Amino acid sequence: MIDWGWLAGHLDAIAYRTAQHVYLAALGVAIGFAISFVLALVAARHRALYPPISALAGILYTIPSLALFAALISITGFSVVTAEVPLVLYTLVILVRNIVAGLDGVPAEVLEAADGMGHTRRQRLWRVELPLAVPLIVAGLRLATVSTIGLVTITGTISDAFGGLGYFILDGYNRGNFLTEMYAGAFPSILLALGADLLFVRAQRRVTPWANARTVEATS
Amino acid sequence: MNLVTATAAWLTNPAHWAGQFGIPNRLLEHVLIASISLAIALLLALPAGLAIGHTGRGAAVAASVANLGRSLPSLAVIAIAIPITVLIDPVLGGTVLPTLVAMVVLAVPPILVNAYTGIAEVDRDLVEAGRGMGMREREILARIELPVALPVVLGGIRSAAVQIVATATLGAIFGGGGLGRFLVDGIAQNDDGQVFGGVLLVAALAIATEVAVGLLQRLARSPGLRRGGRGPALGIAPPPPVLGM
Known part of the structure; x- marks a missing residue:
């Protein structure tokens, strides 16, 4: 069922597409994090701005990825911008909410203690609030990274130049369900997602050594 | 502005609102396949989630299953399902069925997790009162x-x-129907009007789904609990922060 000859002949291509997959996902999460960080700090300081920011990110999150990619092709063409903009947009809702929740979770006594020690607002944010928010921020990064790795496969619909491992799934399908090629895209992309998940679980344990309890929070 | 006029022209063309390939039929296909897969996912995940929440047994296993399901790229699930579904039905197995499998696989985690955490978080005093x-x-x-x-x-x-x-x-990428057809065909034919028309339709359906179930959620709040705290916000409310496990 599996054409081993094809696999052996395409190891270079698989390595290239894996690297592309990691690159596209990492770029999306990095830009998404930078934007979310700023938005979350603004929202944390000006509370009235949080509902509109959160609602707008929520609406964007609801729009199916294929629709966003398709819409951008008409505007930004077959460029890397078309692939990255939706990836970035989808991370915003997860990251902004987790960063804000992390900052909100800092107990009032801690803030008072920081104020009492003479911290300025900026010092309090960087030395007290953000360090205490790190566990929730890492949890957000974990979710954003795993979902972005999944979405990178769909960038293959923009053009053959993108897609990471998803390229093999689409190309294999277009060759009349060429199973070996489709699986060469499907299984490594799953491994990549699970690998990233595991990496962040480790990071989460590292930043919260006191929390060994296994908890999953429901979505509202 | 070319994009706007092209989209408006495509959307207002009466030919696009009739027949097997028209917007109403594509919408129907989309809603139909979505409803079928939601029904299957509910059958699989809801009883299990309620049982786990009530008994407290199997929570760790359910969390792992849910986390695994959340991590799977949807395109990869479709690709893996194809050879299996083709064996079941040579025609539908190459188009509709693999997407159906992916939809069920991706819908199970949120239903399962929320069912068991929702039940498990119910005030134990209430449960004890009932038992009493x-x-x-x-x-x-x-x-x-x-x-x-x-x-x-x-x-x-x-x-x-x-x-x-x-x-x-x-x-639609895999030859299925639904509103995705307009996106895939529009890109293939370089037809901006069709692409953007499809984008608007797909986005509208997604947002309508979110708002409709959100409304249901608001109505479902028990009158006894309605006093005091406000219910979940109407309209778009993205998921709360996830703590992970």
């Missing part, structure tokens, strides 16, 4: 835990429904 009144376990679940946890349970169904509507568009 001589309620059987089944009655406690049906008459105390489920009504109290219903908004949380519906929250999971809401995430699942939105996810399903999005994944259903991917079916």
Whole structure:
């Protein structure tokens, strides 16, 4: 069922597409994090701005990825911008909410203690609030990274130049369900997602050594 | 502005509103396949989630299953399903069925997680009061835990429904129907009007799904709990922060 000859002949291509997959996902999460960080700090300081920011990110999150990619092709063409903009947009809702929740979770006594020690607002944010928010921020990064790795496969619909491992799934399908090629895209992309998940679980344990309890929070 | 006129022209062309390949029929296909997969996912995930929430047994296993399901790229699930579904039905197995499998796989985690955390978080005093009144376990679940946890349970169904509507568009890549057809065909034919018309339709359906289940969620809040705290916000409410595990 599996054409081993094809696999052996395409190891270079698989390595290239894996690297592309990691690159596209990492770029999306990095830009998404930078934007979310700023938005979350603004929202944390000006509370009235949080509902509109959160609602707008929520609406964007609801729009199916294929629709966003398709819409951008008409505007930004077959460029890397078309692939990255939706990836970035989808991370915003997860990251902004987790960063804000992390900052909100800092107990009032801690803030008072920081104020009492003479911290300025900026010092309090960087030395007290953000360090205490790190566990929730890492949890957000974990979710954003795993979902972005999944979405990178769909960038293959923009053009053959993108897609990471998803390229093999689409190309294999277009060759009349060429199973070996489709699986060469499907299984490594799953491994990549699970690998990233595991990496962040480790990071989460590292930043919260006191929390060994296994908890999953429901979505509202 | 060319884009706007092209989209308006495509959307207002009466030929696009009639027949097998028209917008109403594509919408129907989309809603139909989404409803079927949501029904299957509910059958699989809801009883399990309620049982785990009530008994507290199997929570770790369910969390792992849910986490695994959340991590899987939807395109990869479709690709893996194809050779299996082709064996079941040579025609549908290459188009509609693999997408259906992916939609179910992706819809199970939110339904499962919210069902069991919703039930598990119900005030234990309420449960004990029911037990003291001589309620059987089944009655406690049906008459105390489920009504109290219903908004949380519906929250999971809401995430699942939105996810399903999005994944259903991917079916068009694999020759399936639904509104995704306009996206895939529009890109292939370099027809901006069709692409943007499709984008608007798909986005509208996704947002309508989110709002509709959100409304249901608001109505489901038990009158006894309605005093004091406000219900879940109407309209778009993205998922709360996830702590992970």
